[in-house]
Amino acid sequence: MLTSQRKKAILDALASDGQVLANDLSARFGVSEDTVRRDLRELAAAGHLQRVHGGALPASPAVASFARRQEMESDAKRRIARCAAAMIAPGQVAIVDGGTTSALLVEQLPADLAATIVTHSPSVAVALADHPTLDVVLIGGKLFKHSIVTVGAAAVEAMSHINADVYFMGVTGVHPAAGLSTGDFEEAHVKRALAARAAETVVLASAAKLNAASAYRIGGIELAQTVIVEASTDAKLTEPLERDGVTVVRA
Template structure:
């Protein structure tokens, strides 16, 4: 079997089964594990999968910058934004992550809502300007332009002083085994701290993030209060996620 054929079959199987086990594939195809691992390395370098110990998982498609991601699945994100906004109660302290879905949350918050929103996203902070009764606390640091969020020690230090009711967190990967992941080390660090400082963390995840993984771990799924996904999420993935014991809600 030619290398290009093997790689095509690997990607097809990954799409169908959601994971690749290198040893099982080498036994099935009668080739060495080294050959399989080399194929996986090369596919990972092309951004087509995420390598993990013993094999590979689907790579997250949510890797473009904020401008690119604004064009992806806008209808899904509107539904998720509406669902997220409905979870915010008057008087709460809510941490709102960066990202396009968070911007949809802002658009669905009632204009008369009285609450405090903490964010490390200058874009989200600016979007809240029209909500006159929401106090906005912006965590400053080094601007990570890819996601348009602030990261670094100053963000972490400020976050450690918070006690929030709810964190609406964004990630690029939601996988039953790999958990919650994202594509940048510093951004993952900030998300972990914000998660620890909230009584409850909820993830709003569009379809391109489900069953996928990115390089840096944020938290295991079991630590979530809830995961909100589009109602059109494949039943196989819904079943795998619910098998972890987390509450999965459908946005429609």
């Protein structure tokens, strides 16, 4: 089998099974595990998969630039955002993450909602500047331009003073084994810190993020109490999450 054929077979197996293991691929193709690992390394470099210990998982396409992500699945993201916005009750303190779905979320907030929104996204804060009854707390820090959010020690320290009712987390990967992940090391730390300051964490997960993984792990699936997905999401993608005790809400 040619290298190109073997790589295509790896991607086909990944698409059908949701993960591949290096030792299984070695036996299947009759090549060494070193050869398989080289194939996986090259496929990962091309952005086709995410390498993990012992094999690989589907790579999340949600690590594209902010502008590119704004163009992806806008209708589905809007439905997820509308569902999330409806979860914020009057008087609550809600943490809203950065990202394109979060930007849509704040657009859906009722004009008469009296609550507090905490965010480390300047874009989210500016979008709420004219809202008549919302208090907005903007967490400062170093600007991570890819997601237009603040990160770093200053941001994490500021978060330690917050007790929120709910945190709406944006991720690039949701996988039952690999957990919740994102494409930046510092951003993963910030998201984990925010989850620790909220009574409930709600993950906003469009189809591209399910059964996918990115380079940096935020935490296990158990970090989330609720995941909002598209109404049409295949049950085989959500059943593993529900078995782990996560509430799946279809929008």
